[in-house]
Amino acid sequence: MRSVHLVRKDDHILYSLQPNSQFQSKTTWLEHVELVHVATPEVDLEEVVLSTSFLGFELAAPVMIAGMTGGTPLAKKLNLIFARVAEELRIALGVGSQRVALQFPEVRESFSVVREAAPSVPIIANIGASQLVEGLSARAIEELVEMVRADAIAVHLNPLQEALQREGDARYAGFLDRLHELVEASPVPVIAKETGGGVSREVAKKLAETGIKGIDVGGAGGTSFARGEGLRAFVRGDALLYWLSEDFAEWGIPTAASILEVRAAASSLTLIATGGLRSGLDAAKAIRLGADVCGFAYPVLRAAMLNGYEGAHAYMRRVIEGLRRALFLTGSRTIEEFRRAPVVVTGVLREWMAQRGLTIP
Numbered sequence: 145m146r147s148v149h150l151v152r153k154d155d156h157i158l159y160s161l162q163p164n165s166q167f168q169s170k171t172t173w174l175e176h177v178e179l180v181h182v183a184t185p186e187v188d189l190e191e192v193v194l195s196t197s198f199l200g201f202e203l204a205a206p207v208m209i210a211g212m213t214g215g216t217p218l219a220k221k222l223n224l225i226f227a228r229v230a231e232e233l234r235i236a237l238g239v240g241s242q243r244v245a246l247q248f249p250e251v252r253e254s255f256s257v258v259r260e261a262a263p264s265v266p267i268i269a270n271i272g273a274s275q276l277v278e279g280l281s282a283r284a285i286e287e288l289v290e291m292v293r294a295d296a297i298a299v300h301l302n303p304l305q306e307a308l309q310r311e312g313d314a315r316y317a318g319f320l321d322r323l324h325e326l327v328e329a330s331p332v333p334v335i336a337k338e339t340g341g342g343v344s345r346e347v348a349k350k351l352a353e354t355g356i357k358g359i360d361v362g363g364a365g366g367t368s369f370a371r372g373e374g375l376r377a378f379v380r381g382d383a384l385l386y387w388l389s390e391d392f393a394e395w396g397i398p399t400a401a402s403i404l405e406v407r408a409a410a411s412s413l414t415l416i417a418t419g420g421l422r423s424g425l426d427a428a429k430a431i432r433l434g435a436d437v438c439g440f441a442y443p444v445l446r447a448a449m450l451n452g453y454e455g456a457h458a459y460m461r462r463v464i465e466g467l468r469r470a471l472f473l474t475g476s477r478t479i480e481e482f483r484r485a486p487v488v489v490t491g492v493l494r495e496w497m498a499q500r501g502l503t504i505p
Contacts, residue, residue: 157213157222161446165372168393172365172420173400176493177429180486182475189472194464196479198414198437199266199295199333204234205464206479207427210360210418210439211238211270211298211337215245220254225448227261229457233464236437238268241300242288243275252291259293268335269294273301274313276322282329289332297330298337298360299323304396305339308373308389310382320354327355338362340369340419342397345500348409358414359406360439363399366420367442370395400433400493404502407434411505424466431467431479432487434505 194205209226213219223239230237237258245252258267269288271280276299288297306312327334336343336351337360343351348359374389397405399419406415417435421427427438440463447455476482487504489497497503 157218160367160372160442161449162375165367165375167365167368170364170394170398172363173398173493174426174429176489176491177400177433178488178490179428179432179470179474180488181473185472185475187472187475187477191477192468192471193478194468198236201266203236205467206431206437207463208236208238208437208439209444210441211240211268212441212445213240214242214255215251216254220257222448223254224257224261225453225456227258228453229460230265231262232457233460234265235460236266237262238298239270239292241270241272242291243272245291246284246287255291266295267292269297271297271299273299273319274306274315276326277315277319285326285329294332296333296335298335299326300337300339302339302369304341304392305369305373308370308385308392310385320350324354333357335360340364340367340396342399342402343406344397345405345409348406352410352413358416359410360416360418361399361402361406363402363419364396365398368393401496403430403433403435404497407505408502424463425470427463427467428470432482432485
């Protein structure tokens with residue numbers, strides 16, 4: 145059983161790196177967000193300050209390396225790279241699902257290595273919704289937090305992925321009650337985190353009522369976990385799950401729309417934007433729509449796999465410097481000033497906003 149879990153962990157890393165694991169026709173819709181260029185910024189580029197508060201820390205920029213992996217030797221190497229980059233750039237960091245470490249304590253080091261390498265930035269622990277429904281003891285919750293000395297814990301929501309796995313655990317009945325219980329028992333703030341399907345206004349409202357402190361929208365437009373599961377099913381010769389994965393490969397709420405949906409329902413919660421962000425300009429657009437922090441996964445994973453620490457560091461530095469230039473080109477000295485910068489929405493995102501009664505904050 146242990147080997148099955150570990151193989152699946154590495155499968156998810158390796159299959160997600162395949163070009164056809166990405167959304168093919170659906171995008172994040174961030175291309176429908178236009179920041180208005182200011183030809184006379186009245187600010188010097190070097191004056192632009194990106195710092196922001198997050199989970200009691202002062203980040204150099206509202207950026208994080210999103211939770212991706214853990215539990216295998218490959219995952220340990222990647223988590224060490226991500227942690228070193230986060231510490232060097234003073235940005236936040238998440239880890240992948242720690243379920244495997246609760247079951248097999250010998251793999252915990254693949255997670256705990258992040259705090260050793262990143263002692264001064266916020267780290268977010270991670271457990272799945274299905275595991276929450278099954279029941280987490282108070283001791284298990286403590287172990288999740290202690291394992292990475294976490295500053296928050298994310299509960300990842302992946303109903304689509306679970307429904308397309310042969311070994312999936314698509315049990316969500318009673319989840320909101322269990323989430324409320326976790327909020328009451330957890331020693332650190334709780335964040336609800338989607339993984340590629342996005343969060344609607346209706347769901348955000350229900351999540352907010354449980355007492356969580358934040359929502360990670362995990363919108364559609366980047367990695368399609370349905371496609372990833374389809375690749376796994378194809379290799380195993382599972383025709384039914386392969387074709388079901390194809391049917392649902394473009395399922396989900398695009399990231400830009402999900403940011404607006406969540407912000408409309410939960411204005412006081414911390415909003416993390418993940419799902420298909422690829423640049424500092426993408427991050428700027430997400431922030432202008434209402435995000436507090438922007439998470440990057442696939443591109444930094446790819447950079448780390450290709451060029452190790454140097455590749456991942458260079459990529460995340462490019463993101464931060466791209467965000468800085470977006471603020472400069474809109475005449476904004478700080479993130480708070482930038483939140484008031486003019487913005488234009490076009491195309492299908494504008495249509496979605498009209499039908500759903502959404503506005504930009």
